Amino acid sequence: MRGLHLLGEWQACPSEIDALHHAEPLRALCRQVVEDAGLAVVGERFHQFQPQGVTGALLLAESHLAVHTWPEIGAVTADLYVCNFSRDNGDRARRAFAALREAFRPQRATEREIARGGEATPDAELLREWLNPDLGFFLRAGRRLAKQRTAFQELEVWDTPALGKLFRLDGSFMSSEQDEFFYHENLVHLPAICHPEPKQALVIGGGDGGSADELLKHPSIERVTVVEIDAAVIEMARAHLGAIHHGALDDPRVELRLEDGLAYVRRDRKHYDLIVLDLTDPGGPSAALYTPEFYSACAARLKPGGALSLHIGAPFVQPRRFAQSLLDLGSTFRCVRPFLVAVPLYGALWGFACASQTLDPRAFSVAEVASRLAARGIAGLRYYNAETHAAMLALPGFVRELLPAHAGENGCGSA
Known part of the structure; x- marks a missing residue:
């Protein structure tokens, strides 16, 4: 199970992007980014919600890509996992993930990169926040103390090695006790x-x-x-x-x-x-x-x-x-x-x-x-x-x- 897991929460995406709203443009976009990166699609399923929104997944020879959109708030979540058993697919996964993010053009992005299997530990997880589509900030996560989804947003508190207790809303850094x-x-x-x-x-x-x-x-x-x-x-x-x-x-x-x-x-x-x-x-x-x-x-x-x-x-x-x-x-x-x-x-x-x-x-x-x-x-x-x-x-x-x-x-x- 040794592999790389990439998780993204992308917010404030422009409403004119078709892939936010419709299943077929999202399916085409997902296939394009993974195939351009050298990953192999072996199956797919995409579902159109009414009045808006799409959920979809590609089955990959290397594992999977899953995407869900919320057009009403300009939000997208993405989950890409690749197995590195027979070859290292990490760079291919990162290229596909970056291309997908670039296509949605979020004003705010929070991403995590998790090493699965092998000698990976929970401390290997990184907390990330993108300041713009090309530049971001990360720190080692440490231990999550609390997580809650409310009617308004997702709340998290982490105990981090660098900044102590750290508070996040919808994946964005809010405050930490050290700074x-x-x-x-x-x-x-x-x-x-x-x-x-x-x-x-x-x-x-x-x-x-x-x-x-x-x-x-x-x-x-x-x-x-x-x-x-x-x-x-x-x-x-x-x-x-x-x-x-x-x-x-x-x-x-x-x-x-x-x-x-x-x-x-x-x-x-x-x-x-x-x-x-x-x-x-x-x-x-x-x-x-x-x-x-x-x-x-x-x-x-x-x-x-x-x-x-x-x-x-x-x-x-x-x-x-x-x-x-x-x-x-x-x-x-x-x-x-x-x-x-x-x-x-x-x-x-x-x-x-x-x-x-x-x-x-x-x-x-x-x-x-x-x-x-x-x-x-x-x-x-x-x-x-x-x-x-x-x-x-x-x-x-x-x-x-x-x-x-x-x-x-x-x-x-x-x-």
């Missing part, structure tokens, strides 16, 4: 320290509790409302991710609302000093939360002088997403400041943004930021400080090239 501070500290403190006295904060997503934990470090905070669509995320965080939230999910100042973030913002009549969009990447339940319409709804819930913060992707490997996010934010907010952090778990220099009608984080000197941190008694942070505040806002040339035309050199423009 979460790269993400949560900067997402929260850069806008929060610029606000003179933040009292009311809204977190959309953020069911792991990391953003709430950072907000509570500001002594003026009276209420943090966390709106999480999936109750299972909060329960899994309580069970496994205490090193990320430090009990914030059960702090009396934190209000948990289990509902859709878009619906909540549309009907909510409260106003906030800070809104933190602690979201998954665009796609699935979060797709509607990366739109000009949602940003406009959030702006209506901000108090004068308030600010919104969110992550907007990696400018080098996801330049279109990064640039479009800034353009969409700029359609509502007068001042949009991108800032950059290299997040280990995300495998890239990651983009964030602070958006406001009046608050400009670049207007604060190093001395002013240091003074506010001291006055609020915020100490012991592992990334954010007065110097990194300024450094994150300094943009390399290739990032400046992605800024909307109206932003000018400084990154702030008029709505």
